[in-house]
Amino acid sequence: MAGKPFHLAWFLQGSSIAGWGDPFAGNIARDWMSAGAFLDLARAMERACFDYVLIEDSIYVGENWKNSREIFLANGMCAPRQEPSVVATLMAAATTRLGIVPTLSTFAYHPYLTSRIVGSLDQISGGRGGWNMVTGSSDLSAMNFGMDALPEHDARYLMAEEYIQICKGLWGSWEPGAIVADRDSGLLIDHTKVHTIDFKGEYYASRGPLNSGPLPQGRPVIAQAGGSKMGKAFAARHADTIVAAPRGVAAMKKYRDDIRAEMMAAGRDPDDCKVLFLLQPIVTETKAEAAEKIAMRREFSEKNIDRMLARFGWSTNLDLSDCDLDAPIGELTTNGHQSSLAQFLDNSKGKTLRQAIVDHTTKGYCVDVVGTPDTCAGMMAEIMEEIGGDGFLIEQPNVHRKAIASITDGLVPELMHRGLTRKAYAHEQLRDNLLDF
Numbered sequence: 001m002a003g004k005p006f007h008l009a010w011f012l013q014g015s016s017i018a019g020w021g022d023p024f025a026g027n028i029a030r031d032w033m034s035a036g037a038f039l040d041l042a043r044a045m046e047r048a049c050f051d052y053v054l055i056e057d058s059i060y061v062g063e064n065w066k067n068s069r070e071i072f073l074a075n076g077m078c079a080p081r082q083e084p085s086v087v088a089t090l091m092a093a094a095t096t097r098l099g100i101v102p103t104l105s106t107f108a109y110h111p112y113l114t115s116r117i118v119g120s121l122d123q124i125s126g127g128r129g130g131w132n133m134v135t136g137s138s139d140l141s142a143m144n145f146g147m148d149a150l151p152e153h154d155a156r157y158l159m160a161e162e163y164i165q166i167c168k169g170l171w172g173s174w175e176p177g178a179i180v181a182d183r184d185s186g187l188l189i190d191h192t193k194v195h196t197i198d199f200k201g202e203y204y205a206s207r208g209p210l211n212s213g214p215l216p217q218g219r220p221v222i223a224q225a226g227g228s229k230m231g232k233a234f235a236a237r238h239a240d241t242i243v244a245a246p247r248g249v250a251a252m253k254k255y256r257d258d259i260r261a262e263m264m265a266a267g268r269d270p271d272d273c274k275v276l277f278l279l280q281p282i283v284t285e286t287k288a289e290a291a292e293k294i295a296m297r298r299e300f301s302e303k304n305i306d307r308m309l310a311r312f313g314w315s316t317n318l319d320l321s322d323c324d325l326d327a328p329i330g331e332l333t334t335n336g337h338q339s340s341l342a343q344f345l346d347n348s349k350g351k352t353l354r355q356a357i358v359d360h361t362t363k364g365y366c367v368d369v370v371g372t373p374d375t376c377a378g379m380m381a382e383i384m385e386e387i388g389g390d391g392f393l394i395e396q397p398n399v400h401r402k403a404i405a406s407i408t409d410g411l412v413p414e415l416m417h418r419g420l421t422r423k424a425y426a427h428e429q430l431r432d433n434l435l436d437f
């Protein structure tokens, strides 16, 4: 490949039925719950040689607008969401090289269960299993599991540290060579190589060993998205890949530099973790069509301020329905995604809430990449050159087959042609492909 290539992954926000009204959305309002769309997506990602697909999760129906579920359900916003490990299993069966990375929230699954689910995924996929480790952000999700609220933000990371120690212990509870399968002696498994972990922490405990057996990758690929100080430090200690959404090239570069410095401080080689930046490319056949889409996106935001604010409130655990739209934004704090809120407030100085949310929702996540495949590929190359690596986590706000094809069959062939992304997988396992360049 010419120059330094970069990695690609796909961010799948559940069934993403919200796009059901788009032209060319097919019949997703009717057939979203069946496997077809997921399988087509996985195959398209593999055709485009993506490293992995990350299956987002949130385990609640939003109510962060006028204390009601109405706006969320009426518009299919962030709901329905199916169990990611089930979807992951189907995607694994439909592919042979693509990495499959479901999100499992630490407050919702016991570490033994997570280790077993993700371990099994790694086995059935032949070493392509990953886990997006999130600590959750909404008290509504906590209530679904019998809690009144999530633990406080920083405490969640302290708990996560124990959690990951258990997972790593369980994945290591089978020594290499434990499975003997010797026909002559009749010995299948050497019991002296399978151990308990006897972990008793402040928050979690587990005895082990993991009864589902060893993993092809030893342990699955860990994805993380910490944005706060504690979150970043945690990710730098444990992640094989980090997904992030800082706004603007300077902030992206700083984020990656910070992570690399934290990794070195933690005694890790910074090249062992690939930082991928969230991007929503608008890829069109002509320049004029791109301009039209940008104008339509702004008009949609301006006409649907309530939906924009509800969606923002959903991710930041805030209900902004009482705020005056035409007054400057007052002080806001959250026990949810702190970095998302901090970034929003930072970019909203001197603006009214209305102006701030329109600006926020009419810009792509990290940077705007808009235009023909040629234009978009050129922009992506420049951004990566400026930042130094490691790639992009691609998303389309409304997922349907046409939106997916605009990336996998429009943009990616141009990236491949320029030698910016891989044309074929070099390895069978996910971590090996991530570490390939």
Ligand SMILES: Cc1cc2nc3c(=O)[nH]c(=O)nc-3n(C[C@H](O)[C@H](O)[C@H](O)COP(=O)(O)O)c2cc1C
Residues within 6 Å of the ligand: 011, 055, 056, 057, 058, 103, 105, 132, 133, 134, 135, 136, 137, 224, 225, 226, 227, 228, 229, 230, 231, 232, 243, 244, 245, 278, 336, 337, 338, 339, 340, 393
């Ligand atoms: C690209 C990306 C994907 C994320 N996916 C999820 C997810 O699926 N579920 C979830 O609860 N949080 C998700 N998060 C939120 C992060 O886990 C994290 O809480 C957030 O980035 C704020 O960081 P902090 O917890 O350090 O404040 C995601 C964040 C980013 C940037």
